[in-house]
Amino acid sequence: MNRxxxxxxxxxxxxxxTLVAAAPAGAAPSPGAGLDAAKTAVASRIDKxxxxxxxxxxxxxxxxxxxxxxxxxxTKLIDDQQAGLAALKTKVKxxxxxxxxxxxAQSMVFDxxxxxxxxxxxxxxxxIDTELAVVAKMKAEPGADAAKLDAIAQSLQGKADALLSVxxxxxxxxxxxxxxxxxxxxxxxHANLKALRKKQ
Amino acid sequence: xxxxxxTLAIALAAGLLFLGGCGRxxxxxxxxxxxxxxxxxxxTTTNGxxxxxxxxxxxxxxxxxxxxxxGQQLSNDAQPAEDED
Numbered sequence: 001m002n003r004x005x006x007x008x009x010x011x012x013x014x015x016x017x018t019l020v021a022a023a024p025a026g027a028a029p030s031p032g033a034g035l036d037a038a039k040t041a042v043a044s045r046i047d048k049x050x051x052x053x054x055x056x057x058x059x060x061x062x063x064x065x066x067x068x069x070x071x072x073x074x075t076k077l078i079d080d081q082q083a084g085l086a087a088l089k090t091k092v093k094x095x096x097x098x099x100x101x102x103x104x105a106q107s108m109v110f111d112x113x114x115x116x117x118x119x120x121x122x123x124x125x126x127x128i129d130t131e132l133a134v135v136a137k138m139k140a141e142p143g144a145d146a147a148k149l150d151a152i153a154q155s156l157q158g159k160a161d162a163l164l165s166v167x168x169x170x171x172x173x174x175x176x177x178x179x180x181x182x183x184x185x186x187x188x189x190h191a192n193l194k195a196l197r198k199k200q
Numbered sequence: 201x202x203x204x205x206x207t208l209a210i211a212l213a214a215g216l217l218f219l220g221g222c223g224r225x226x227x228x229x230x231x232x233x234x235x236x237x238x239x240x241x242x243x244t245t246t247n248g249x250x251x252x253x254x255x256x257x258x259x260x261x262x263x264x265x266x267x268x269x270x271g272q273q274l275s276n277d278a279q280p281a282e283d284e285d
Contacts, residue, residue, distance in 0.1 A: 048282050059273075065266065115281035127273040134266050172285060183277065190270050197267065 038101045039092050042108065046089045049114040053082050056122040063126035065133040070125050073164050077121065081112050106170075113168035113175060120179045125160040127186045132156055134193055141200060148196055152189050159185050 060066065060074050085108065092104045112118065135153045138144055163182045166175060 045283065052282065109285045115283050115285065119281065120277060123273045123277040127270045130266050130270045134263055137263050187274055190274060194267060
């Protein structure tokens with residue numbers, strides 16, 4: 001009986017030891033769990049930006065009317081941001097404090113401004129360069145309203161270059177205030193060109 | 201004896217179905233490469249047709265297509281961003 005009890009105890013101890021050893025590391029609550037979650041969240045937001053940059057690259061490649069200078073500027077901007085964000089993602093993985101992860105998250109937004117600045121730079125520059133190409137083509141057609149077409153071209157003059165010179169930074173409202181007039185000019189020019197096209 | 205006959209009949213039927221399937225698959229394979237020349241022929245006919253107007257019509261389409269591209273860019277730009285920052 002005594003031997004039976006001893007055997008049962010030994011078996012139970014062995015079972016407990018096996019269960020503890022087999023438990024996944026993440027299952028046990030640890031002081032680093034919050035830090036890991038923060039790192040994962042920031043890495044995921046970086047991935048979103050890298051995906052967007054990939055789409056912007058496709059847009060630039062497909063924009064046939066982009067001037068060569070604008071195309072070069074946008075391609076370099078996208079390449080630089082892809083490299084910078086990939087490096088930042090690696091940095092985030094190696095962080096050991098919450099403060100460092102927070103600083104990385106701020107850098108991800110303030111140093112790049114992928115969504116409120118890079119995206120509009122790509123889309124609006126492509127739109128404006130295409131509108132200027134449309135103006136040139138329409139002017140060459142018989143019966144063209146040259147004065148109106150010149151006015152449209154004038155309204156777009158320098159807008160893409162102004163947009164491309166806007167730098168990312170912590171003040172999001174200031175960036176939007178510089179992007180919005182360019183967006184409005186591109187929209188107005190598009191509406192005016194379509195109206196002229198109907199008449200021509 | 202009857203069970204053996206039934207088993208043989210089922211095996212024979214399964215074998216025939218399998219062989220039939222292989223034959224059909226092989227018959228479908230050569231059809232794919234034949235498609236491209238047909239498309240080329242159609243394109244050539246369209247471009248060289250008596251009604252083709254390479255001058256003005258092409259330019260019209262070009263300008264309209266470019267205006268559509270601009271509309272698409274502006275529409276994409278109006279979409280809400282994934283992160284508002």
